[in-house]
Amino acid sequence: MDHKRELTSVDLAALEGELAGYEGAKLDKAYLYPEDDLVRLKLRDFDRGRVEFVIEVGDVKRAHVADAAHVPDAPGRPPDFAMMLRNRLSGADLVRVEQFEFDRIIELEFDREDGSTTIVAELFGDGNVAVLDEHGEVIDCLETVRLKSRTVAPGTPYEFPSARFNPLTVGYEGFVARIEESDSDLVRTLATQLNFGGLYGEELCTRAGIDYNVAVGELTDDQFQRLYDIVDELGTRLREGNVDPRVYYETVGEDGGESDGADGDGEPDRRRVDVTPLPLEEYEGRYSETFTEFNPALDDYFYNFEREEEVEGGETQRPDFEAEIEKQKRIIQQQEQAIGDFEDDAEAEREKAELLYAHYDLVDEVLSTVRAAREDDVAWDEIEAKFDEGAERGIPAAEAVVSLDGSEGTVTLDIDGTRVTVDAAEGVEVNADELYKEAKRIEEKKEGALAAIEDTREDLEAVKQRRDEWEKEDDEGGSASEADADEPTDWLAEASIPTRSTEHWYEQFRWFHTSDGFLVIGGRDADDNEELVQKYLERGDKFFHAQAHGGPVTVLKATGPSEPAKEVDFPQSSLDQAAQFAVSYSSVWKDGRFAGDAYMVDPDQVSKTPESGEYLEKGGFAVRGDRTYFEDTPAGVGVGITCEDETRVIGGPPAAIEGQAATTIVVEPGQYAQNDIAKRLYREFRSRFADESFVRKVASPDQIQEFLPPGGSRMVDE
Template sequence: MDTKRELTSVDLAALEGELADYEGAKLDKAYLYAEDDLVRLKMRDFDRGRVEFIIEVGDVKRAHVAAAEHVPDAPGRPPDFAMMLRNRLSGADLVRVEQFEFDRIVELEFDREDGSTTIVAELFGDGNVAVLDEYGEVIDCLETVRLKSRTVAPGTPYEFPSARFNPLTVDYEGFVARIRESDSDIVRTLATQLNFGGLYGEELCTRANIDYNVPVDEVTDEQLERLYEIVTDLGERLRTGDLDPRVYYDTPDGAEDTEESVAPAEQRNGGGETANENRQRVDVTPIPLEEYDHRYSEPFDSFNDALDDYFFNFQREQEVEGGETQRPDFEAEISKYEHIIQQQQGAIEDFEADAEAERDKAELLYARYDLVDEVISTAQQAREDDVPWDEIEATFEEGAERGIAAAEAVVGVDGSEGTVTLDVDGTRVTVDASQGVEKNADELYQEAKRIEGKKEGAMAAIEDTREDLEAVKQRREEWEAEDTDAAPEPDEEDDDEPTDWLSEPSIPIRNNEQWYEQFRWFHTSDGYLVIGGRDADDNEELVQKYCERGDKFFHAQAHGGPVTVLKATGPSEPAQEVDFPESSLEEAAQFAVSYSSVWKDGKFAGDVYMVDPEQVSKTPESGEYLEKGGFAVRGDRTYFEDTPVGVAVGITCEDQTQVIGGPPAAIRPNAATSITVEPGQYAQNDIAKRLYREFKDRFADETFVRKVASPDKIQEFLPPGGSRMVDE
């Protein structure tokens, strides 16, 4: 089949809701890649950080948000169109993203104090991007269009194409009328008259069990009703974002789409047939398609992510690579298989739970046989007497009011299906009123067996996926072994060259958790360990267990600060006096003030005192009381006045791979990269996400950042209260 090159109207309808989540993002810069007819809008979002919006209207037609690593490098001197966009949109807020009618047109509206600007991306025909002012007049466009039906040219009002029929919003009568006026077959009518396109026209026919080629005048009213139900359901899923996006691959090794290449439904993507290195992406859809049941597909959390994966890799697969063989992206393939295995395991657990639930229902029917039999017999007798279902339901309601146990158990009656739903000891069970208790129970047991059969298929599939995963790992080892064999012996001078970890495509994970990581901690620039409490329980433990002779105790001269201990020795080493360097003392003081209420209050400096461990006691003065986490300090104190707050968060790549945080002077030299923060407007969890996204942008190996520096791990090193990144 031909690989997908353009978004469909259905795609844009699905994408519209996801793109609306980016409203509020502020545009930084715009680029135009003239050779590809590609516009790139670089934005900043409060929650997501960097946002790259791609609009391509050449041979490939798409509009979606792309991962930072998937956007091309900035072109050279920006052309006039890009400069115009920058002049009008720099600092503007994205306020609207909308599909025009049911057409392949997306509008992006930006607001700034000096006016509103709308970008209209036409993803049909030859493709075009037009920029409109607040009055709808074209400021500039990539292509000038002058047709009898419409004009798109600078200085003229922008004219949308004639509105297309929207099958997702039309009522049943309008839907039927549109189809009945066609003189073609049903699939062509759906594709052209109802604007679904060929693929979705076939998909709708398949779901409605209608032959593609049946003439419209031979389609029955019942078939049209079913077709309308399916279209209505599709429209509801697209509007509400109830999606299950998939990227589809070609069949293995060029095989025909026959049953020999088809995996059972329950073995796909939640388990089973998996892509090999020779497969190529051929389509991406917002929901799974029955038309593609024979194809391997990869699920995604969002349709936007699926589009980004598809088009980025589609272009890579289309390129003819010359020169040296490029190293395959083993890490991405391994990550994909691990994700599939995780989904398969979840599916197996769901199958187990569903099967057990069906068996439990069957056993409940037998356990409460008399009650269930009374309900079924009552319904059967009434139907034999031609009593309507609504009267049967009313009879049960009256019986419940009189306290009849069997009637009280009835919670629903569905006359269209001939079923009664009961609440049996807290579990809802739907029974077929035309059958006895035994038959209903047997059907529940049969359903449990059917589900268990799906579980067995998924278990077999997960083993296949694990084999594929091991095969990728084996290929990676072989590749790396060959690469090592072929590499020349490094010069002695090269051994001393530091590794540029930010550029490394794959960073090995090395971490050996230490005892002090249960607290806040850092190592001073002189190598001494500093530990601090996160809460009252930590403060208690630090004072009672880890504050020993030779250590130094620090605390901010403010309520609500952590106990901070500058360690002279480890917990298993004998205590000894140490002459700490002044730099270590100052860094410990800065640590104590930064994680205190001083930061939370938005202040940039505070006083800190230092004492010896023997001056700190959990025993209060006579008549006084110490709260949990509190302590008494007796004797002289050494003060560090107006100590500036300051925290940097970094990631180390050797000898350990982990997040570290603390005073910038101690963190920066030991991290592959670091970010300094100061008191600011972003809540702790929000700034953690921002730092995470910034770190991902800095490292070539994004999987490394995800593994060692998740937002939760970063947050552990951030002070309580609001923060912001410091420009460096």
């Protein structure tokens, strides 16, 4: 079975009460171990003496009191984050430990004469630790988060995720109503909608004697009542600290799988796989150890589990660099999406302000009417009713009123199809000015997100460097002669590079080869789009297009033009790269956005025959049937120079180009026109190669510009 790596919401609910017993302990010193994303808080308790509290938010996500013998040695020079914690918390009293709602978030509040400080540990997603001042503003955090839904960044108010449903405190009617909102089966509903997760969703079904897969709509009143009683009992036990912790094991065979085998002493070879605050019926019959408190159980599990992972067959296991690289890439993609959202939101606020001025008299009439009515103590409901009557009589100002909110003192208007909410106590100018201010505030968040992306890219490169160093050390175990034989040519250092290239049929279009070797071609204009579909789109190929006007027809080729058509099972990496190509060379880039959507269909779904009554412009096509969507695809292009087999400029999705070129420069939407950025890339390439004449021959600014998207660009590492 899979080993537990993260605490659940149930675990934190059990911990909350147990950790409350440590309130009053004073913080002595704080440590940060960046390589593990681990924060260690060393405290002194009057009754217990030394107390070690650990928070880990990397691949393993946990927060608990640890045995002093189980904490890592103090690192050398403390990082800035650790120094900040020591400056704010040394001598401070722990006054509050609390789980946020029923989420995987735990707060530790410390008080000192000069103020209070709260540490918020996020044990979900990519994990994070944020430090807040007494006003809830972020002082510092391990990871800067700038998404449309929430922001966690130094100098900004900390934003919790949207509050999750808490099944441990809700009444019976609310419990039933929440379940009935689901259209899934019971176990999935308990796991996701009630936030129990998969294991506890199954456990609740087992205890209630209900089949996992029964549809929610088929549950009886008796089954609802049994479920609620079990959840209510669980909540009571967790709140009262009535726990019976267990560490569960699996028996391991020689092949590493679960077995009934034994070691040389006749004792079963067991490995820890889970830790829970209560015994589970799901694990009935599985070997376990009992503990009197949950903290020691967690410490035993995670300390020994990590040691078992580190030592496998007497050798240190290779860190999962690929998982960390994917994590950093995922963060960058989220940040890029957030930037696009910030731009759209800021523009929307400015448009609302301009609409107020464009319809000044109408808006002023509505606001003046509301203010006059309020001065006469007319109720908000009566004012809204008057506007409804006016709308029925065709009065334009009344027709524009969508609703009134007396609790907020606002009026929502529909102006040219856009809804704008204004403060009824203020005039048109003040309301427009507030909208402009909001647009500016959003743009400031965008600037912060841009800075955060740069930080994340640095983290990504650091992980790649650690991976390369690890692999280099592994390679050094081979013989010197083997290493010399396999040593690739360092083309950047070569004094003279011979040029060699061949003309290919697809060079009349935009093109690249995916990291899996498949050809992708795209149109540069309407004529190219027509030719691609009519001449080169064949059975087995895939047709891609951005969900934006002005995008190129993009074809992922299964075979060459002289080969017979055939069906191909394309790898997901090739599909993703073709989608990124379609987005990057569309109007998404020209508009300065960092992500967009694309779709994929089969060739027989693409036609030049329009729907009845419609007209297709040149380069346009009708697409019928179901589509496969690639949402929030990042806009990004890599431009590189190849030196083996052929010497030329190539361009396309970075993931494809970086594996084929001797050196690559990644560009993103930015401020430099096509010809200007082409010159900047040319100068950068010349600085990388010892043979500058080679760059002039194969990668002139004009040749580079052929691979750049229309619109402004900038180098990512500028």
